[in-house]
Amino acid sequence: MSIVRTLVAKDLFLTRWMLAAAIVSGLVSLVICTTSKMGFNLGSITFITTLIALGVMVAMYGVFEERKDRSYLFILSLPLSGRDYVKAKMIGGLLSFLIPWTVITAGAMLTLLLSPTIPHGIVPFALLLCVYALLNTTLLIAATLLIKSEGLVAGCIVFTNVLVSVFLFSVASLPSIKHNMGAPTAVWDDTVFTVLAVQLIAICIAIAVPLSVYSRKRDLV
Numbered sequence: 404m405s406i407v408r409t410l411v412a413k414d415l416f417l418t419r420w421m422l423a424a425a426i427v428s429g430l431v432s433l434v435i436c437t438t439s440k441m442g443f444n445l446g447s448i449t450f451i452t453t454l455i456a457l458g459v460m461v462a463m464y465g466v467f468e469e470r471k472d473r474s475y476l477f478i479l480s481l482p483l484s485g486r487d488y489v490k491a492k493m494i495g496g497l498l499s500f501l502i503p504w505t506v507i508t509a510g511a512m513l514t515l516l517l518s519p520t521i522p523h524g525i526v527p528f529a530l531l532l533c534v535y536a537l538l539n540t541t542l543l544i545a546a547t548l549l550i551k552s553e554g555l556v557a558g559c560i561v562f563t564n565v566l567v568s569v570f571l572f573s574v575a576s577l578p579s580i581k582h583n584m585g586a587p588t589a590v591w592d593d594t595v596f597t598v599l600a601v602q603l604i605a606i607c608i609a610i611a612v613p614l615s616v617y618s619r620k621r622d623l624v
Contacts, residue, residue, distance in 0.1 A: 406487070406491070407487050407490055407491040407494070410488075410491035410492070410495060411491055411494050411495040411498065413495070414465055414491075414492070414495030414496065414498075414499055415495060415498060415499060415502075417464070418460075418461065418464060418465075418499045421457070421460055421461075421464070421499075422457075422499060422502055422503045423503075425453055425454075425456075425457040425503040425507070426503045426506050426507065428449065428453040429450060429453045429454070429503065429506070429507035429510065429511075430506075430507065430510055431449070432446045432447075432449035432450040432453060433446060433450065433507075433510050433511060433514045434446070435449065436450070436514060436518075436521070437514060437518055437520070437521070443521065450507070450511065451532065451536075451567070453507070454504065454507065454533065454536035455536060455539060455564065455567055457500060457503060457504075457540075458500055458536060458537075458539050458540030458543055459543060459560055459564075461496050461499045461500045461540060461543075461544070462496060462540060462543035462544045462546070462547050462560075463543075463547065463556070463560075465492055465495060465496045465499070465544065465547070466492060466544075466547040466548060486614055486617050486618040488617065489548055489613045489614055489616075489617040490614065492544070492548060493544060493545075493548070493610060493613065493614070496540070496544040497540075497541065497544070497610075500537070500540045501537070504533070504536065504537060507533075508530070508533040511529055511533065512526060512529070512530065515529055516589075522584065522585045522586060522587060523586070523587060523588050523589050524583045524584050524585055524586030524587065524588065524589060524590060525584050525585075526589040527580065527583070527589055527590065527591055527595045528574065528575065528580055528584055530599075531574055531595065531598055531599060531602070532570075532571070532574075534599060534602045534603070535567070535570050535602060537602075537606065538602050538605055538606050538609070539563050539566070539567065541605075541606045541609040541610060542559075542563060542605075542609050543559065543560065543563060544609075545609045545610070545612060545613050546559040548613040548617075549612070549613055549616060574598060577594055577598075578594075579592050579593075579594040579595075580594055580595065
């Protein structure tokens with residue numbers, strides 16, 4: 404277990420500047436959102452881009468960099484089971500994303516709730532978007548652990564980036580969310596909780612699959 408903690412700490416240390424940059428970018432985007440209607444649109448795009456780009460960087464940097472610089476070979480020499488390796492990479496990757504994600508998401512909720520000009524009805528949609536970014540990152544981390552080909556992983560990144568737009572338009576077009584988005588107060592109805600539950604279940608599956616696959620392997624190769 405100590406080796407797992409060491410690998411997690413290593414990932415957090417190596418990504419520390421990336422996490423700081425993401426927090427700054429996310430908070431700046433929230434400030435831009437409060438300036439004007441055009442500022443809200445520009446800030447929203449920057450906000451979404453920050454979360455998605457951070458997820459891609461965390462997923463790629465955590466596994467593929469180790470393979471490129473050969474440090475992966477050193478990890479193979481450690482007394483580490485496949486399940487423990489995946490656990491370390493999954494925890495390290497998720498923590499690397501969750502630290503800035505928590506700050507940015509909390510900032511977004513406070514910004515929307517305290518703003519006198521932005522309708523509070525958009526808060527549930529914004530939360531679903533943030534949770535989707537977490538799901539997207541979890542899927543990419545799982546993909547980098549399960550797929551050895553860089554080309555296939557790159558394809559996964561492109562595919563999940565396309566799904567961001569699909570998610571935005573699909574959820575925003577749901578009748579209750581579309582109707583309540585401009586409301587003066589946040590409406591937490593069954594539709595919001597259903598979408599949230601589906602996202603959380605998908606996150607759990609994305610975490611469980613690599614752990615299950617590697618628990619049946621005798622080595623990490």
